[in-house]
Amino acid sequence: MIDTSRSTPEADLAFLRSIVQGGNNPKATLTLGVAYLAGGLLYGLQCLFHIGQAVGWIRWPGLANLAFVAGITVAFLIVLMWAVREDRKIGTAGPIVTRTLNAAFSGAGMANLAIIIVFGVGAARDEDFAIWLYYPAMIFALQSAAWFVAWTLKKKVWMLAASVGAWVTAVALGLLVREPILYLYVCTAALFALFAGPGWIMTRDALRARAVDADAG
Numbered sequence: 001m002i003d004t005s006r007s008t009p010e011a012d013l014a015f016l017r018s019i020v021q022g023g024n025n026p027k028a029t030l031t032l033g034v035a036y037l038a039g040g041l042l043y044g045l046q047c048l049f050h051i052g053q054a055v056g057w058i059r060w061p062g063l064a065n066l067a068f069v070a071g072i073t074v075a076f077l078i079v080l081m082w083a084v085r086e087d088r089k090i091g092t093a094g095p096i097v098t099r100t101l102n103a104a105f106s107g108a109g110m111a112n113l114a115i116i117i118v119f120g121v122g123a124a125r126d127e128d129f130a131i132w133l134y135y136p137a138m139i140f141a142l143q144s145a146a147w148f149v150a151w152t153l154k155k156k157v158w159m160l161a162a163s164v165g166a167w168v169t170a171v172a173l174g175l176l177v178r179e180p181i182l183y184l185y186v187c188t189a190a191l192f193a194l195f196a197g198p199g200w201i202m203t204r205d206a207l208r209a210r211a212v213d214a215d216a217g
Contacts, residue, residue, distance in 0.1 A: 029202050029205065029206040029209070030086075030202070030203060030206035030207065030210070031082075031083040031086040032083070032199075032202055033198075033199050033200070033201070033202025033203035033204075033205075033206055034079065034082075034083060034199065034203055035079060035080060035083045035199070036195050036196070036198055036199030036202065037195075037196050037199030037200050037202075037203055038075075038076060038079040038199070039076055039079075039191075039195050039196075039199070040191045040192055040194070040195030040196025040197070040199055041192070041196045042072050042075055042076050043072065043076070043191050043195070044188055044191035044192045044195070044196060045072065046068075046069060046072045047184055047187050047188035047191060048188055049068060049069075050184055051181075051184050051185070051188065053065070054180065054181055054184065055181075115135055115138045115139065115142075116135060119131055119132050119134055119135040119138070120132060120135070130177045130178060133173070133177040133183060134173075134174060134177060136173055136187060137169075137170045137171075137173035137174040137177075138170070139170075140166045140167075140169040140170040140173065140190065140194070141166070141167065141170035143162075143163075143166040143194065143195075144163050144164070144166035144167040144170060145163075147159050147160075147162040147163035147166060147198075148160075148163040150162075150163075151163055158198065158201060159198075162194055162197070162198050165190070165193065165194050166190070166194050169186060169187075169190040169194065172186050173186060173187060173190075
């Protein structure tokens with residue numbers, strides 16, 4: 001009787017190739033891509049809204065402004081809830097490169113929560129909103145580190161560009177906390193280019209991979 005529990009040399013070679021080439025689970029990439037795409041578009045739209053307020057194009061009453069900002073956050077949380085549910089369906093199994101990449105972005109997300117608490121409490125305690133504006137700068141710094149890990153594993157040029165762009169954005173935002181208009185311009189451009197942009201690339205590639213898998217099946 002043949003022992004099918006032991007892998008063949010061809011299977012072992014295919015597994016090693018998937019590690020070297022950075023093979024991933026298209027569904028897992030899709031959830032991450034959609035989360036980035038939604039975050040970049042939604043919060044980029046919010047920054048555009050604030051720019052409109054600053055230059056006098058938008059003059060809504062206070063309650064309407066609050067409802068708009070809250071709506072942005074609610075919409076993003078809905079997308080995140082969907083992504084979490086999809087991740088649970090996928091499970092933790094997958095190539096080493098994929099698991100390492102997911103761990104890098106999950107770690108950045110954990111650090112984000114600590115940064116929100118630190119800068120939020122500091123801004124409220126000192127009654128200085130500029131302190132809170134350092135928070136997005138730190139977020140982009142963490143994204144720079146996460147994308148650098150991604151580039152190290154996958155060697156895709158757009159990932160290196162995202163890492164460098166996020167690093168430059170973090171420095172620029174940190175230097176512009178007392179220049180609100182310029183700060184908003186930089187933050188808006190970065191959200192569309194460095195969040196929505198990579199999100200679109202990941203979503204597109206994941207959908208293509210799914211289509212190929214469907215055709216092969």
